[in-house]
Amino acid sequence: MNLLEYEAKEIAKKYHIPVPPGVLIEEPGQVQQAIDELGLPVVLKAQVPVAGRGKAGGVKLARDPDEAYEIAEELFEKEIKGYPVYSILVEKAANIQRELYLSFTLDRANRRVVMLASGEGGMEIEELAKEKPEAIIKLPIEPEIGLKAHEVREVGKKIGLSGNCLRSFEQIAKSMYKIFMDYDADLVESNPLAITDQGMMALDFRMIIDDNAIFRHPEFEAARERELRGAEKIAAKRGFFYVELDGDIGIIGNGAGLTMATMDVVNYYGGRPANFLDIGGGARRERVKEAVKVLLENPRVKVIFVNIFGGITLASEVALGIVAALQESPVKKPIVARVVGTAEEEGRKILQEAGIPLFESMDEAAKEAVRLAKEVA
Amino acid sequence: MVVLVDENTRVVVQGMTGRYGKFHSEQMMKYGTKILAGVTPGKGGQEVLGRPIFDTVKEAKEQFPELNTSIIFVPSSGAADAIIEAADAGLKLIVVITEGIPVHDTLRAVRYARSKGAVVVGPNCPGVISPGKAKVGIMPHQYFTPGRVGIVSRSGTLTYEIAYQLTKRGIGQSTAIGIGGDPIIGLDTVEAVKLMDKDPDTDLIVVIGEIGGDAEERLAAAIKRGEITKPVVAYVAGRTAPPGKRMGHAGAIISMGAGTAESKVKAFREAGVPVADIPSQVPDLVEQKLKEMGKL
Numbered sequence: 001m002n003l004l005e006y007e008a009k010e011i012a013k014k015y016h017i018p019v020p021p022g023v024l025i026e027e028p029g030q031v032q033q034a035i036d037e038l039g040l041p042v043v044l045k046a047q048v049p050v051a052g053r054g055k056a057g058g059v060k061l062a063r064d065p066d067e068a069y070e071i072a073e074e075l076f077e078k079e080i081k082g083y084p085v086y087s088i089l090v091e092k093a094a095n096i097q098r099e100l101y102l103s104f105t106l107d108r109a110n111r112r113v114v115m116l117a118s119g120e121g122g123m124e125i126e127e128l129a130k131e132k133p134e135a136i137i138k139l140p141i142e143p144e145i146g147l148k149a150h151e152v153r154e155v156g157k158k159i160g161l162s163g164n165c166l167r168s169f170e171q172i173a174k175s176m177y178k179i180f181m182d183y184d185a186d187l188v189e190s191n192p193l194a195i196t197d198q199g200m201m202a203l204d205f206r207m208i209i210d211d212n213a214i215f216r217h218p219e220f221e222a223a224r225e226r227e228l229r230g231a232e233k234i235a236a237k238r239g240f241f242y243v244e245l246d247g248d249i250g251i252i253g254n255g256a257g258l259t260m261a262t263m264d265v266v267n268y269y270g271g272r273p274a275n276f277l278d279i280g281g282g283a284r285r286e287r288v289k290e291a292v293k294v295l296l297e298n299p300r301v302k303v304i305f306v307n308i309f310g311g312i313t314l315a316s317e318v319a320l321g322i323v324a325a326l327q328e329s330p331v332k333k334p335i336v337a338r339v340v341g342t343a344e345e346e347g348r349k350i351l352q353e354a355g356i357p358l359f360e361s362m363d364e365a366a367k368e369a370v371r372l373a374k375e376v377a
Numbered sequence: 378m379v380v381l382v383d384e385n386t387r388v389v390v391q392g393m394t395g396r397y398g399k400f401h402s403e404q405m406m407k408y409g410t411k412i413l414a415g416v417t418p419g420k421g422g423q424e425v426l427g428r429p430i431f432d433t434v435k436e437a438k439e440q441f442p443e444l445n446t447s448i449i450f451v452p453s454s455g456a457a458d459a460i461i462e463a464a465d466a467g468l469k470l471i472v473v474i475t476e477g478i479p480v481h482d483t484l485r486a487v488r489y490a491r492s493k494g495a496v497v498v499g500p501n502c503p504g505v506i507s508p509g510k511a512k513v514g515i516m517p518h519q520y521f522t523p524g525r526v527g528i529v530s531r532s533g534t535l536t537y538e539i540a541y542q543l544t545k546r547g548i549g550q551s552t553a554i555g556i557g558g559d560p561i562i563g564l565d566t567v568e569a570v571k572l573m574d575k576d577p578d579t580d581l582i583v584v585i586g587e588i589g590g591d592a593e594e595r596l597a598a599a600i601k602r603g604e605i606t607k608p609v610v611a612y613v614a615g616r617t618a619p620p621g622k623r624m625g626h627a628g629a630i631i632s633m634g635a636g637t638a639e640s641k642v643k644a645f646r647e648a649g650v651p652v653a654d655i656p657s658q659v660p661d662l663v664e665q666k667l668k669e670m671g672k673l
Binding site (some may be wrong): 018024106108110111112113144145181210212213215216241243245253254255256257258259260261263264265266267268273276280281282309310311312340341342361362363377 | 397401436453456474476477478479480481482484485487488490503515516520530531532533534535536537538541558559561565573585587588590592595604612614615616617618619622623624626628629654656657658
């Protein structure tokens with residue numbers, strides 16, 4: 001779950017990481033007050049829970065109050081990567097001498113934490129990784145020992161820091177690592193971490209918190225919902241995974257791998273998946289019903305393809321869920337089902353009685369779904 | 378010999394008294410897996426499926442010194458503690474079924490268990506099965522059949538799917554390991570494939586990968602370096618998955634431009650590993666390889 005920049009910066013401040021003075025506004029009319037407090041020039045930054053905001057036009061510099069007001073108006077009307085802008089962080093523009101990059105994330109392959117640093121901040125790290133991988137320095141961290149100060153200084157020297165800057169870099173890195181551990185973060189990132197005439201400062205600060213650890217950070221419960229769009233909200237509430245795609249064949253599977261494979265098979269036979277929907281492990285009828293309803297109510301979905309291989313999930317529960325959704329929803333759409341695994345006999349019987357065509361093979365079911373989608377179109 | 382589990386596997390079930398723990402313990406016992414005890418804190422002294430329940434793994438181990446394996450069904454908030462407990466009790470194989478464990482917890486627990494010499498499989502995995510011998514997991518075992526093809530998979534249900542398709546084609550399996558779909562896991566793809574590479578009862582290894590991380594690329598590199606001598610056949614799920622979106626599994630996300638299906642397929646092909654476009658092509662590729670080897 002992505003925190004908004006101002007939320008992440010509140011945390012940064014608590015850990016003594018310098019950030020530019022800023023004011024959060026919720027309508028263009030508040031921009032003047034922010035300027036009165038901060039002085040000019042200011043940077044207006046749209047608060048959206050997604051990376052790559054700058055490129056999408058969500059960050060702008062204003063030199064006078066009129067320009068600031070216009071930009072605020074424009075940003076509030078904008079959608080950035082599909083997210084409406086509900087607030088803008090107005091910050092005093094910093095006098096930047098140099099931009100650095102610093103982040104902490106998980107090193108999956110080596111089961112540890114890794115610090116990434118670069119003397120070339122500002123540009124997106126993905127691009128930097130592609131164009132100049134040698135400019136990114138990786139420092140592996142054993143979580144039992146934690147961040148080693150001397151290693152941080154060595155990295156700092158490698159990216160060209162000395163004197164006070166080197167000391168600040170060490171302090172900021174230590175704080176960021178502490179935030180990473182304290183907040184169950186998947187990512188803590190400052191890009192750019194800038195050397196300014198006011199010293200070293202996190203101009204941008206980003207945090208992604210592990211969704212599975214929200215129970216330890218209940219203050220972000222609401223923040224998680226904000227990140228979801230449309231039917232993803234229902235999905236999160238009901239405990240299934242949903243990602244919208246741009247095709248017309250609705251996909252329901254159990255297990256991420258099988259659901260992705262189902263999408264791949266539909267695609268292979270010339271169809272286009274409308275979504276990824278994984279009902280998750282051990283889904284019971286109520287959850288399945290809500291999942292099917294999401295696809296029944298999505299106008300782009302023309303056909304629904306349910307592909308279940310029961311393990312921890314009982315095929316009979318899935319079947320009961322499908323039937324219940326069809327009974328409750330006023331919308332009718334063709335459904336193709338393929339159900340095998342735990343309690344498969346019972347599941348098949350329930351679906352057969354409801355008149356839903358059943359297939360033994362995933363390929364045959366996919367072909368039928370593709371055929372039906374073309375027929376409906 | 379088979380990989381990880383066999384006739385000598387003696388199991389304690391952590392979280393045996395819960396709905397899933399109980400259901401799957403019963404399934405495992407029906408399959409012939411020797412479950413000796415269960416552990417649920419606060420329920421020591423009770424009995425489930427004719428097996429004694431203990432408050433701690435240590436007590437279970439004292440009562441049954443032959444215990445060597447744990448399977449964990451406890452809820453996500455307590456799963457890391459359960460892993461550490463099993464490792465401290467000296468169990469050598471710890472299979473973690475639980476999904477949704479905070480990744481920092483997994484990091485801590487898996488590192489600790491490995492430092493104690495335990496093999497952790499999972500979390501968020503279907504477990505391990507050596508068809509006809511033992512199952513320490515939740516897979517519907519009727520779709521698996523004894524044979525000489527190993528399966529290593531990041532996915533649960535997709536493992537069943539591939540085993541089912543192989544079985545229908547008359548190709549049995551030596552061992553199937555579901556290594557789990559989380560970003561941090563115990564036994565990883567390369568380690569699991571190496572175990573099978575050393576197993577005299579496995580002729581060929583099917584690897585089922587998916588988007589996210591670089592496990593498949595690392596395996597391809599190991600194959601290129603000649604570290605794996607047996608033939609490998611692969612499938613990578615998620616060719617149609619968009620970047621930046623988590624596809625169910627916490628680990629299945631294309632991020633920072635890495636972890637795409639294309640990159641994995643390319644790495645495999647460059648290492649000489651045939652890659653199926655869809656699951657149903659896996660049995661074809663396996664059959665072809667086995668014929669080349671004169672095993673079919």
